[in-house]
Amino acid sequence: MQKITFIIIFLVFQVGMGQVIVVLDGDNHRPIPNVIAYNTDKSKTSLSDLDGKCDLSKFGQGERIALMHIGYQTVRATKGALLKKGRLYLELTAEQLDEVVMSISKWEQQRKDIPQKIAVINAKTVDFTAPQTSADLLQNSGKVFVQKSQLGGGSPMIRGFATNRLLLTVDGVRMNNAIFRGGNIQNVISIDPYAIRSTEIIFGPGSVIYGSDAIGGVMNFYTKDAQFSKTDSINFFGKGNYRFSTANMENTVHVDFNLGKKNWAFLTNITYNDFDDLKMGSHGPTSYLRDHFVTIVEGEDRLVQNPSPKEQTPTGYNQINLMQKVAFKPNNNWNANLSTYYSETSDYARYDRLIRPSKDGTGLRSAEWYYGPQKWFMANLQFYKNGKSKFYDGLKITTAYQKFEESRNDRSFQDPIKYMTKEKVDAISANVDFENKRIGNLRLYYGGEYVFNKIGSKGTELNIETTEQLGSASRYPDDATWQTLAGYINSELKAKPNFTFLSGLRYSHVWIDAVFDQTYYSFPFKNADLSTGALTGSIGFSWFPKVDLQLTFNGSTGFRAPNIDDVGKIFDSEPGSVVVPNPELEPEYAYNLEIGVQKNFNDKLMLKGAAFYTYLVDALVRRDFQFNGSSEMEYNGELSNVQAIQNAAKAYVYGFEFGLDAFLTESVSVNANLTLTEGIEEEDDGTNSPGRHVAPTFGDFHLIWKNQKLKTDLFLNFNGEIDYDDMSMSEITKDYIYALNAEGNPYSPSWYTLNFRSQYQLSNTLKLSLNLENITDQRYRSYSSGIVAPGINLILGVGYLF
Structure with a gap:
């Protein structure tokens, strides 16, 4: 009798575990908490926890479910299709007024509060545009002009300035050094585009935060x-x-x-x-x-x-x-x-x-x-x-x-x-x-x-x-x-x-x-x-x-x-x-x-x-x-x-x-x-x-x-x-x-x-x-x-x- 009881409990536990999906960010694979799952008439709902786990046991097998979170694209699919995947990757929406940037103060600020023009290139965009180098990454944004003297190169131009009048930083450290020249430079190709989480481009002077060289703009690679x-x-x-x-x-x-x-x-x-x-x-x-x-x-x-x-x-x-x-x-x-x-x-x-x-x-x-x-x-x-x-x-x-x-x-x-x-x-x-x-x-x-x-x-x-x-x-x-x-x-x-x-x-x-x-x-x-x-x-x-x-x-x-x-x-x-x-x-x-x-x-x-x-x-x-x-x-x-x-x-x-x-x-x-x-x-x-x-x-x-x-x-x-x-x-x-x-x-x-x-x-x-x-x-x-x-x-x- 104890053996049968144990088997029943085990099967119930397995069925319960089999009703859970994990919701992750499509860019960084981090769990997304507070994703709401609901059916067509919103009579049933479920919420993901801190680990991104969302229990779908209350939904019917063929029931159509929507998963929604502010800032991410809504996904709709049947319960069976979702459970078959096991993991669901949500993608960011195209435009976020509350997007956070770090370039202006080195701390997180709301992009909508910034008076300077900033262009943000996230990892998702880099993955889709598939640039050969980080110079091509900047050029693909449509907002930065890039000059090339050779294949192994790429010199950005922003608002009429280039080379040593633009500043490069990597994870908060200035890359410009004492021999950055007025002629075209190719140091940007040393930054691996596959390693980039986000690129923030400041248009115009950034000398208050970054000092010398930031006359035409700043390119921050995170x-x-x-x-x-x-x-x-x-x-x-x-x-x-x-x-x-x-x-x-x-x-x-x-x-x-x-x-x-x-x-x-x-x-x-x-x-x-x-x-x-x-x-x-x-x-x-x-x-x-x-x-x-x-x-x-x-x-x-x-x-x-x-x-x-x-x-x-x-x-x-x-x-x-x-x-x-x-x-x-x-x-x-x-x-x-x-x-x-x-x-x-x-x-x-x-x-x-x-x-x-x-x-x-x-x-x-x-x-x-x-x-x-x-x-x-x-x-x-x-x-x-x-x-x-x-x-x-x-x-x-x-x-x-x-x-x-x-x-x-x-x-x-x-x-x-x-x-x-x-x-x-x-x-x-x-x-x-x-x-x-x-x-x-x-x-x-x-x-x-x-x-x-x-x-x-x-x-x-x-x-x-x-x-x-x-x-x-x-x-x-x-x-x-x-x-x-x-x-x-x-x-x-x-x-x-x-x-x-x-x-x-x-x-x-x-x-x-x-x-x-x-x-x-x-x-x-x-x-x-x-x-x-x-x-x-x-x-x-x-x-x-x-x-x-x-x-x-x-x-x-x-x-x-x-x-x-x-x-x-x-x-x-x-x-x-x-x-x-x-x-x-x-x-x-x-x-x-x-x-x-x-x-x-x-x-x-x-x-x-x-x-x-x-x-x-x-x-x-x-x-x-x-x-x-x-x-x-x-x-x-x-x-x-x-x-x-x-x-x-x-x-x-x-x-x-x-x-x-x-x-x-x-x-x-x-x-x-x-x-x-x-x-x-x-x-x-x-x-x-x-x-x-x-x-x-x-x-x-x-x-x-x-x-x-x-x-x-x-x-x-x-x-x-x-x-x-x-x-x-x-x-x-x-x-x-x-x-x-x-x-x-x-x-x-x-x-x-x-x-x-x-x-x-x-x-x-x-x-x-x-x-x-x-x-x-x-x-x-x-x-x-x-x-x-x-x-x-x-x-x-x-x-x-x-």
Whole structure:
């Protein structure tokens, strides 16, 4: 009898357990509590618990059930179908007014309270757009213009600013270092898109929170967190991805896995990319074709005909990205995270330098021009404390060590001497940030930052015939240092339920110490000893005069202090020109105004617009210079015009940004973006010229259809023309990367691409994607880019959850 009773109890228990499903977030796999399940007439309801478990035992087997949670898409299915799945992944809704962002204060704030324009790219969007690199991730947003000099690159442009006037951060640590240059940079590709949880882009100055370099905007990359278990059992899950694309025969493999207990959690992330040479499209300027390239035949440089002119030889490279996170939570108030990141590329060619014509126009100038491996390592230790204290409600301490390594290698055609420079940067940083929510409707954010960079730079000449190596001038003064110390305070006042006021101040001080080696060049100075500071501020508001109408205003200032690249660099900037050091530099300073409007029409149509104006004084620009009283000097065996970075200009940039989100049905939506920017640099003598980093008019238009398993996106990308009269002087000298107009002058033609993306959820664990880019096979080169964009490109992907 006892045995029968036990069996009955066991069977009842099993049946009960078999009536439960687990509801999880589709992005991070976290349990979602308080998901309500109800039948058609709402006579039966059930609620998920803290572990996401939802009991469906009260519903009939064939009864249709809806599962709903604010912020997530509602799912409807029969009880039998839900129990068969066991786990249900809910997806975020397309637009959330209460979306939380962290970029403005380093603490969580409601996006609707922020007066500055912010674009948010979440992990779900990254998964669907499937970018090759983080540069492509930014470009896919439709709000950021990206320039590429080579396949292994991507230099964002925001509101007329680029390179060292934009700031990159990873998990709260600034990635910009003392040798970030004014020319196009590719450090963003060191960030693995498969590791990203969210990307937040601030448009306009962000110097109050982030200090120097944040003039045009800030790009904050937040990587995935290690997840704790909410029960006594171990929480183990992971994901694997494979991606293949035809335009450069890409093979990408990714895997990540999480192991979590209640107090400890570990996350491992690995991605490997292999790219072959990139193939351009069929319809466009013939001058973009790669008709010839240089190869070595029997020890001698030969200019040979390219059998496949649409193939850009050489552009291929490979890359590995690793991330390891360890999280420890001793109690509900403290949290400690140790994160390590590593990225390394193979050698990769700088394609735009390999297509430069020789002086007589009969061949190519360079036989070799390539970057050595680009390496980045960061160890980041963060402590978080929550809970009431006398001076704060939240404390965040962030300490980090970074090591950057890069090198340049170039050799002229039929010249046995290869010139090589190698740079290393050791960077340490410490941030202390506080949040105070104790003063009524006023929230205060304040803190301090210290950053120290030390530069190692060496130069070598290699005779490829004899293999003899000799020392040569380094790119930067070896053992130079750059450091900054800063303090800030930022406030958010909820003056009324529909009116939020934000303001902030920051003071930053910067020191540079560099000693110039006189071995190879007789500099008219021995060292650069710079000590300078800057006060920046911001003020703005977010106002909802009506529930469906938002108006924003923001006024802010930004600055960029000279770095080692500005003060101490010597390199060839363009054919026939060489940049020399200039220790007499001051910070450049920006003043910015921005207004924005957002109108919601019955949750069916969302219109967004922003207008901005930025004025830059004491702008650091490259201009003609004299070295030891001469306007010319010999560099790498060539008589070259002398230039230097100088506080020689003012600049103003203004523009308009528009966005549209339309929800036509539950399955069909439309998304569009349009950006128009104009900018002028004004010299001290009163002459004007177009801004170098002012992107052409650009935008996109997306038609999206989706159901519970399939999502498709048919979209158009387009760029406007920049004619000859609107191009900066520095771009006009690079006529070999541009098309020629009827008068034989370089210009950047307009272009468009038609594209298609799709993703199909085959099961709870298996996801397939098929994308077709540049369907009409256009041959185009984005403004200022050295490499031609991909032609028609088939992309296949598979993702597996375990």
